[in-house]
Amino acid sequence: MYVQRLELVDFRSYERVAVDLSAGASVLVGPNGVGKTNLLEALGYVATLDSHRVATDAPLVRAGAAAAVIRCLVVHDGRELQVELEIVPGKANRARLGRSPVRRARDVLGALRMVLFAPEDLELVRGDPAERRRYLDDLLVARQPRYAGVRADYDRVVKQRNALLRTSYLARKTGGTRGGDLSTLDVWDAHLAQHGAELLAGRLELVTALAPFVAKAYDAVAAGRTAAGIAYRASIEVPPSPDRAALQEALLAALAAGRSSEVERGVTLTGPHRDDLVLTLGELPAKGYASHGESWSYALALRLAAYDLLRADGIEPVLALDDVFAELDAGRRERLAELVGGATQLLVTCAVAEDVPASLQGARFEIAEGVVRRVE
Numbered sequence: 001m002y003v004q005r006l007e008l009v010d011f012r013s014y015e016r017v018a019v020d021l022s023a024g025a026s027v028l029v030g031p032n033g034v035g036k037t038n039l040l041e042a043l044g045y046v047a048t049l050d051s052h053r054v055a056t057d058a059p060l061v062r063a064g065a066a067a068a069v070i071r072c073l074v075v076h077d078g079r080e081l082q083v084e085l086e087i088v089p090g091k092a093n094r095a096r097l098g099r100s101p102v103r104r105a106r107d108v109l110g111a112l113r114m115v116l117f118a119p120e121d122l123e124l125v126r127g128d129p130a131e132r133r134r135y136l137d138d139l140l141v142a143r144q145p146r147y148a149g150v151r152a153d154y155d156r157v158v159k160q161r162n163a164l165l166r167t168s169y170l171a172r173k174t175g176g177t178r179g180g181d182l183s184t185l186d187v188w189d190a191h192l193a194q195h196g197a198e199l200l201a202g203r204l205e206l207v208t209a210l211a212p213f214v215a216k217a218y219d220a221v222a223a224g225r226t227a228a229g230i231a232y233r234a235s236i237e238v239p240p241s242p243d244r245a246a247l248q249e250a251l252l253a254a255l256a257a258g259r260s261s262e263v264e265r266g267v268t269l270t271g272p273h274r275d276d277l278v279l280t281l282g283e284l285p286a287k288g289y290a291s292h293g294e295s296w297s298y299a300l301a302l303r304l305a306a307y308d309l310l311r312a313d314g315i316e317p318v319l320a321l322d323d324v325f326a327e328l329d330a331g332r333r334e335r336l337a338e339l340v341g342g343a344t345q346l347l348v349t350c351a352v353a354e355d356v357p358a359s360l361q362g363a364r365f366e367i368a369e370g371v372v373r374r375v376e
């Protein structure tokens with residue numbers, strides 16, 4: 001698949017912009033701060049309903065404007081589909097597929113599949129488990145969009161269960177009598193185990209499928225002597241044959257066993273929202289041990305592995321590399337160019353066009369003062 005046209009209204013630095021793109025490689029060139037990443041971020045938002053840079057929507061709307069619109073025309077298997085999202089901070093996004101409004105914004109997921117590598121991805125290796133969970137869940141959704149619903153249901157249950165535990169905790173702390181009632185906790189345990197088992201089963205399957213791609217991608221990126229490995233670390237003991245029913249039972253048992261400490265601390269301590277994806281290089285964990293260069297290569301390998309896995313599934317995602325080539329020496333640039341050169345659509349941003357290897361120099365766009373101009 002590829003994006004044929006991207007239109008933005010009041011998104012980030014852009015008041016109004018339209019960019020006609022094509023399949024193959026495109027290089028987006030411009031000085032720092034000119035709005036290159038903003039374009040990739042907009043596409044990434046259509047693909048995941050999330051920004052790779054900020055946790056809330058407000059910064060995505062141009063300063064002084066009330067709402068932002070992202071519209072993009074995606075070509076997939078020869079068919080064109082327009083996806084439109086309106087972002088109004090503090091409110092649910094409004095979305096359209098083709099000419100029709102959709103009930104929930106998440107119904108557009110799957111219309112654009114994209115893998116974006118950006119400097120922020122260093123956090124995949126160095127940051128908190130939440131970064132790695134998001135990486136897994138975004139990939140899960142890209143492979144099977146129905147997981148967006150599973151994820152939303154699970155998040156809602158954790159939030160409500162936490163609210164219940166917290167209210168009871170605060171009531172006890174302040175010696176009050178109201179709000180301390182935990183009689184519905186069993187119901188929330190059942191919901192958490194049900195949705196949690198589905199999410200956990202999806203992640204476990206994903207990690208098994210992804211692991212060989214990560215090892216291969218790291219080897220290709222770093223040409224390293226050290227092998228990269230990934231493993232899922234769950235907050236429960238994972239049963240030997242982790243189907244949904246077995247996971248649901250294991251979650252219920254762990255919730256029962258941990259109830260007193262959860263009640264004492266006023267928070268849900270068991271479930272996939274506490275899990276991590278452990279990254280290793282040889283025998284050592286990457287986090288805390290890997291050098292800057294190794295961490296960077298690892299983060300890139302995670303994205304390239306996601307891209308390769310989607311391709312192996314028969315999905316040809318758009319691949320976007322934000323500010324990558326300036327970080328690399330000549331040898332690594334060429335190696336990366338070889339790895340990504342065959343992408344159906346490759347979008348590369350850079351401040352200096354010469355940093356991008358000649359083999360990837362397809363269409364070139366120059367960005368200046370809110371205008372994106374195709375020059376080649």
Ligand SMILES: Nc1ncnc2c1ncn2[C@@H]1O[C@H](COP(=O)(O)OP(=O)(O)OP(=O)(O)O)[C@@H](O)[C@H]1O
Nearest residue numbers: 012013032033034035036037038059060061062063
């Ligand atoms: N909500 C917003 N309203 C107005 N301007 C914004 C908003 N959010 C970001 N900007 C502006 O967008 C610019 C950053 O754009 P972007 O991150 O795309 O730059 P870039 O071209 O990728 O730069 P670099 O090469 O440094 O990575 C900054 O000048 C910033 O002030």
